[in-house]
């Protein structure tokens with residue numbers, strides 16, 4: 001008998017993945033957590049029935065959410081990740097030689113523990129001495145740490161439950177205060193194909209706080225519709241006009257310095273959301 005993981009991408013569209021083995025399934029304090037091994041995408045982390053990251057395509061999301069802000073900042077030394085308990089963002093951040101410290105503020109310790117155990121291909125950088133893992137609410141942490149980070153990355157679940165407050169204007173203004181004078185922030189901000197209103201609202205929230213607000217895209221096979229948006233807020237540096245020629249070359253599979261310049265060029269239906 002075949003075993004299939006059925007993911008409701010939106011209320012009337014589902015994706016199914018043929019499963020080799022369920023490695024762990026538990027109810028944590030915050031969510032239903034599962035790590036399953038699939039034929040098409042290898043091992044994947046699933047939270048509340050939603051695919052978060054997979055061994056086969058994690059690099060797209062983790063490279064784009066980190067390298068765009070980190071290469072836009074002239075000298076990113078201290079980086080905060082809100083969420084990101086699988087370690088994928090930390091893995092990419094630590095490729096930048098300027099980075100001295102990454103703080104990961106993840107609300108659910110079980111995500112860290114189980115990803116360390118079952119997804120070492122993604123989580124290995126969590127053991128790096130430059131990485132400090134804090135278990136707690138990112139909203140509270142940001143509020144209590146002003147003028148503390150050069151880059152803040154919000155690598156969260158979708159805007160409900162514990163993550164609901166991570167997409168609002170108040171949180172973005174607290175991120176602004178948490179950032180140093182040249183600070184840059186980036187977040188995953190949902191799919192404009194299925195949730196155009198949500199993407200527009202989030203963009204407007206970022207724009208109401210940061211002098212520079214930009215939306216950029218990546219194609220992520222395991223995310224609803226594949227069209228995935230990220231939103232960047234910057235106090236001073238424009239990601240489309242930074243000179244990357246003298247910046248370090250790092251090992252990537254998706255991000256390139258050429259892509260850095262063009263990922264902000266949007267399809268018409270998405271550009272219209274930013275008007």
Ligand code: SAM
Pocket residue numbers: 030045052053058061062082083084085086088089105106107108111136137138139155156157162163164166
């Ligand atoms: N990095 C993955 C990806 O490729 O999309 C998914 C993101 S990561 C698994 C999302 C994390 O955000 C979850 O582990 C969840 O527990 C965490 N999270 C949600 N709300 C949070 C909050 N308020 N503070 C800190 N972490 C939060």
